[in-house]
Amino acid sequence: MPDITWEAPFCAEGEACFRFGTDNDGNAYISVNGQEEHYLTDTLDALRTLITDIKAGKADHLL
Structure with a gap:
């Protein structure tokens, strides 16, 4: 496993937390x-x- 430095979790609604x-x-x-x-x-x-594309709304159709 690579030596990964993880950021603090990013949580949206409920339990949808990503790192x-x-x-x-x-x-x-x-x-x-x-x-x-x-x-x-x-x-x-x-x-x-x-991340830039998601912020620009390019993935809104997936929601």
Whole structure:
């Protein structure tokens, strides 16, 4: 398992809590809070793009 530095959980409504993390190799990680051993990973640029697009409403159709 990579050496991941996790941020504090980001919680929306109820129990929908996620954590973002990074490692020293420039990778970004997303996990459900409390299940950090199961994560998605990509580059920091890809995570930045994902968050920017979500804030811009590009994923609203999924809600």
